[in-house]
Amino acid sequence: MFFDGAMGTMLQQHGLTPGALPELYNLTHPDIVIDIHRAYVQAGADIVTTNTFQAHELKLSGEHSVEAVVRAGVRCARESGARFVALDVGPLGQLLEPMGTVSFERAYEIFRRQMAAGEKAGADLIVIETISDLYEAKAAILAAKENTNLPVICSMTFQEDGRTFVGCDPLTAVVTLQDLGVDALGVNCSLGPESLKPVIDMMLKYSRLPVILQANAGLPVIQNGQTVYDLGPETYAEQVMEMVRQGVRLVGGCCGTTPEYIRLLKEKIGNMSPVYTNPIRVTACTSGTQTVILDDRITEIGERLNPTGKKAMQRALRTGDIDFLLDEAIAQVQAGAQVLDVNVGLPDIDEPATISKAVREIQSVTRAPLQIDSSDPAAIEAGIRIYNGKPIINSVNGKKEVMDSIFPLAKKYGALVVGLTLDESGIPTTAQGRCEIARRIRDTAISYGIPEENLLIDCLVLTASAQQAQVKETLAAIRMVGSELGMKTVLGISNVSFGLPDRELLNSTFLASALGAGLDAAIINPYSKRCCEVLDASRVLNDEDRNAVNYIARHTGETVITAAPAKTDLSLAEIIERGLKDQSAGAVERLLENTTPLDIIDREFIPALDRVGKRFESAKIFLPQLMLSAQAVQNGFAVISSRMRESGQQRMTKGKILLATVHGDIHDIGKNIVKMLLENYGYEVVDLGKDVPPEAVVDAIRENDIRLAGLSALMTTTVKSMKDTIAAARKSGLGCTFFVGGAVLTQEYASYVGADYYAGDAMESVAIANRFFAANA
């Protein structure tokens, strides 16, 4: 099939000035738009794409409605006499969270409006194109699938390094997109056809769907200050022809191409028959920028984000302490986990809301794909919907009711699914019985349109202390599921040792046995040294760690990392003043042997910090040095806090302070430094994060009974939000005192926004807090 070429290039030839909105031509110059479409149809295009690339509410402010511009766009395309009219949908032009400020839900809404208007106006299909962020692609695809009945094509834009601007690679794109229910996928813009060959090759290698290529007319080069493209129509068509020989099925053009390019494409390629590829089918999950393939290798799934039996995590979930989850996520990945299981199930929390928040935050700090773990279908859907990439669902089982509720979700969101080998009658005691359930799970999944490779079977571990004879059955089931059904297997290892001493020994031994039985993915505690050693060794024996490179690096000589902090003769005060942040925890441990926590805070932390603060104020040290000292205290504080929790003592606080970076502003490193210092001085900080709307600040002040709040803004444009926030709090009758800070802030600005205090730097915030709570004790 032949698409058309560039619209923007053609409009500029017809007088569109750079920077003007091309989409408005649908209303102001429909004749020009129709003529361009018609020229493409005459050149041989089967499908023309409407001039609606950014006809959405972020770009069209005010004057013309999205509906009017889209309707006019579809009408222009129709009038050209084209066989098919594709509604063109480009990126939003603003980045989604966490990089930018547009939420996933808002993106979905914007796309929904544009697409619903397109279908209503009579478009035959939707082309989502020039996308860099897989998350944005997902929002657009869901908007199309849930609100229209049109076929959907999604094509992304890759740079010379083989990645999109936000770091997505073609493998991750194809693995994720093809299971999200699109009808074709591919590549457009950025480079000429030949330069896109590596990207196209990767897509053709894995794509079960037709692949589309709409390249630029070569590379943009600057001539006399203007952008021109370096490939002529003849060369362009020859290069595209080569791609069609490799299996590309839909072709057209992007920036710099004209009807002449399409005419030559049609001339050279029009008589070729489509080349069908034989795509590789793999079991893989993805994040927004990374793919983990589970075939022919051992995959490690981190189990720590699960509240079962973990008091600290239960507390974090109940108090909404998302930082705890993020630290755990990062630490597991650093320890070697390739995928993270995320379970937030507690009887007394709103699980769908919590998992949605957790997934959103965790995926902003790690590239590892996530496994959404819940027994509640609503929580599973909340988690996989907000997820950026192709997740794993943990889990479904052989019960009909469970399969009927989970498989439609897995199909719709294109997820991998873990199937547990149990059903209405419980867990079969024989390997044969479990294999039978696995078969049933597979057959049911296939009937829901889920490809077989998107399933993982969990043969279930029973504890050796209670059902010792069953452990061998699990291993036998793994072998049988692998050999008889050819399915991948996954297993939560740690259960086996429940109730027995030295659990690591049992866990690691069982892990080795399971891997020997052919286990593909192990859900383990990534901090377990023995289990990690077993994995390292197995990857050598499995011919996965080629030439044992990784093994040698990790197990040669004195690379063993000891957890104990280095012994030192320095006093805690010296450690803090020198900013030796890795030594403070050990020093605090030693002091705690004969000093109370309160004494450490009052006699060690605060005097040392005061001295450091004075040196900072007199410019004897500069910011990073102040921060290293603050981190040293922070690490010491962590020891004290956990000690107090263990002994059931309440955390003491000198006062509660709210901090927020105001609405529209996304710089929060300054605010985070202030937070750290305030906590060092014993204050409890309620941190609302960045880009916080005034209402959220007002609500939090009321809920937490806040008397002192700090607001941060970095830009002159967001200082206004500061004023709005303080005004909103005053209007609500809240007697809260405000201090403000941030790069552009001055005493004058502080007065202008109505703040009570201006903090020129982080230490001044501490001084303000000290004065405030001393006066208002």
Next chain:
Amino acid sequence: MENAKAEVLRYLGYCGQALSPELDVMIEECMQSMREAVTPFQTRMTFCICSRTDGIRLDNTGIVLGGKDICRHLAGCGQVVLLAATLGAAADSLIRHWERLDITRSLVLDACATQYIEQCCDELEEQVKQEESECGLAITSRFSPGYGDLPLDTQPKLLAVLDAGRRIGLTCTERFILIPRKSVTAVIGLGENPHKRPDDCDSCPLKHTCSFTKGKRNYGYTEIDTEQNHVL
């Protein structure tokens, strides 16, 4: 690299203090890891100035560069180069990643990224200078939205003219914050005898508030730049 390191230190508020070896190593590591992590992208276009009443109007675009300061900056120029450059999303990810693990490292990385994007712009500026000198034209220094009284709402217009979203993945929020964060848009004037800005602290509009002069060192003239100015 020594110059680059001095700049990184400047962004961190350094004014001659004794550096601990640990911090010194951290800065070197951060400079290297930032350079390894990112791929800078840039794009530019040249336009003729068609009118100077009510700001600078550029030929063949709807764009107006408003304010007195840009007019002064472009005195003696017949053309301008609009440019945009970015370190891309990888710089933001790296900084965000370390924010949780080690906030000091994250701050240092932030400064390294600021230094690096400025260096990229310096190189780009040098390239423009070379090209234009062949045509007998000299260039002004870079001038960005937010400098002086050139409004920040010029930002999305510059991006649109340069088609920067498509070409280099650069966008801006509704409050005109460039994303990816470590990005620059700027105007460079071209003329036979363009305006030269003064290069000393005394004529700098920031002279009363500049934190860089804390250590009494001369950092020359700094345009008020709400985007890149300080990290805190």
